[in-house]
Amino acid sequence: MNIFRLTGDLSHLAAIIILLLKIWKSRSCAGISGKSQILFALVFTTRYLDLFTSFISLYNTCMKLIYIGCAYATVYLIYAKFRATYDGNHDSFRVEFLVVPVGGLSVLINHDFSPLEILWTFSIYLESVAILPQLFMISKTGEAETITTHYLFCLGLYRALYLFNWIWRFYFEGFFDMIAIVAGVVQTVLYCDFFYLYVTKVLKGKKLSLPA
């Protein structure tokens, strides 16, 4: 464990909690892409199956359970409890265009052709593009609530910090995982235009609105 990975995990946890509280407190999921949240639940489900096969540490197990629990709770709030506030018309990204290619790629390019490893690879590839429906929805509505931008900032920051974690681990442990690194770079690059808008607008107290 290193400082980049720890702050990355905490940033990820903060994002997940911010979103869950935003929906719960405001009793509304306006502006939130339910499709992205389903993809994240799928990412955690396929990545954390090793909860049943190996114990790494209490921290590792607890965080995985929290991530999975919050992900499904968020999906439940969006599609069940507060479904009346779900903006399905703007959440129109064709997720099959993500899941199918990612599924194919995870079968073609992986470290080991075993079920758990392919599912882990699938979750790594899927996570790198899982935010696209959310970013697409913001581009369609042309704006985002400020709390949603904080959620996205923490979510984007987490994988950016993981990139530093991998640099650290390569330098100090001689360890690297090309699949996780390439997917992590793609994932972080997808946030770049959002990061720019967040820093130039939201941090200056303005509302995040895109030129429609």
Added chain:
Amino acid sequence: PDSQGNKDEL
């Protein structure tokens, strides 16, 4: 690269 080593990451 040892992908098993990566499984200690979230």
